[in-house]
Amino acid sequence: MEVGFLGLGIMGKAMSLNLLKHGFKVTVWNRTLSKCDELVEHGASVCESPAQVIKKCKYTIAMLSDPCAALSVVFDKDGVLDQICDGKGYIDMSTVDAETSLKINEAITGKGGRFVEGPVSGSKKPAEDGQLIILAAGDKALFEESIPAFDVLGKKSFFLGQVGNGAKMKLIVNMIMGSMMNAFSEGLVLADKSGLSSDTLLDILDLGAMTNPMFKGKGPSMNKSSYPPAFPLKHQQKDMRLALALGDENAVSMPVAAAANEAFKKARSLGLGDLDFSAVIEAVKFSRE
Numbered sequence: 001m002e003v004g005f006l007g008l009g010i011m012g013k014a015m016s017l018n019l020l021k022h023g024f025k026v027t028v029w030n031r032t033l034s035k036c037d038e039l040v041e042h043g044a045s046v047c048e049s050p051a052q053v054i055k056k057c058k059y060t061i062a063m064l065s066d067p068c069a070a071l072s073v074v075f076d077k078d079g080v081l082d083q084i085c086d087g088k089g090y091i092d093m094s095t096v097d098a099e100t101s102l103k104i105n106e107a108i109t110g111k112g113g114r115f116v117e118g119p120v121s122g123s124k125k126p127a128e129d130g131q132l133i134i135l136a137a138g139d140k141a142l143f144e145e146s147i148p149a150f151d152v153l154g155k156k157s158f159f160l161g162q163v164g165n166g167a168k169m170k171l172i173v174n175m176i177m178g179s180m181m182n183a184f185s186e187g188l189v190l191a192d193k194s195g196l197s198s199d200t201l202l203d204i205l206d207l208g209a210m211t212n213p214m215f216k217g218k219g220p221s222m223n224k225s226s227y228p229p230a231f232p233l234k235h236q237q238k239d240m241r242l243a244l245a246l247g248d249e250n251a252v253s254m255p256v257a258a259a260a261n262e263a264f265k266k267a268r269s270l271g272l273g274d275l276d277f278s279a280v281i282e283a284v285k286f287s288r289e
């Protein structure tokens, strides 16, 4: 199977490398073209614009930072829309809001193409290991044709119905994750300020009903104030913002998520946006100083 891949950030690089490892022919494009070099070393071809990738490939996957990036890659000059046509499939796996996904769907299908949104749950390591959870929606036939690629990228693919449902589900999952990360950060800081060992707190949490891979994976490095980016904090804050907007639309009161969003905003204002989202603990420490 030949696929195009647009966007080689933390996730896109790991995902496209995985496809190459599993025998897919992959043609890549990234806004900063130099990031394609490593993929070429692993056998990928490169194009100089999204339009060229779409022209070459029947199926193209995108993994871009946010709604603005997702829209720009589709609608700008030499973008996806220039070449999308009957018989082509576009699969956007970026985390965006439903409105963005619907706009893209309308434009792609308006030119005869087919569209699936497929945001993923799981970070850099699950992307490297092909263990993502794929939250797809849109064109069912395209979803089914994408299964060979999804099976390489993920451990489970959900089909959630109409376009927008994948985006909404992903935002809800990440709203919960961002809120949990804040509660966790407050607990670690409170243990430390109370004269307790935050490492012992991790051991206690790990033995009880609250054990989870996120506390287990991030806790030890948070206790060392180390935040190598797996999931950039600026993206987690984008997800909180978009989830809160979904709450607004549906009149769902979400004070916990709103407070978590404020902490992520604070962390961004402290210049921590490119670090891992666990760096939000620095905003918690800051507010207690």
Ligand SMILES: NC(=O)C1=CN([C@@H]2O[C@H](COP(=O)(O)OP(=O)(O)OC[C@H]3O[C@@H](n4cnc5c(N)ncnc54)[C@H](OP(=O)(O)O)[C@@H]3O)[C@@H](O)[C@H]2O)C=CC1
Binding pocket: 006, 007, 008, 009, 010, 011, 012, 030, 031, 032, 033, 035, 063, 064, 065, 066, 068, 069, 072, 073, 093, 094, 095, 096, 120, 121, 122, 123, 124, 230, 231, 232, 235, 236
């Ligand atoms: N990291 C993670 O753990 C996870 C991330 N996600 C989601 O996946 C998506 C990608 O995340 P991640 O790989 O971490 O992000 P990165 O910040 O590492 O990469 C972002 C990518 O988007 C591209 N990009 C940004 N703005 C534009 C633009 N205006 N036009 C074209 N391309 C653009 C970047 O290009 P350039 O290299 O030129 O800057 C880069 O390829 C996000 O939506 C994120 O929320 C989902 C699950 C897990």
Ligand SMILES: O=CC(=O)O
Binding pocket: 095, 120, 121, 122, 123, 174, 231
């Ligand atoms: O979107 C981030 C993730 O870890 O999932």
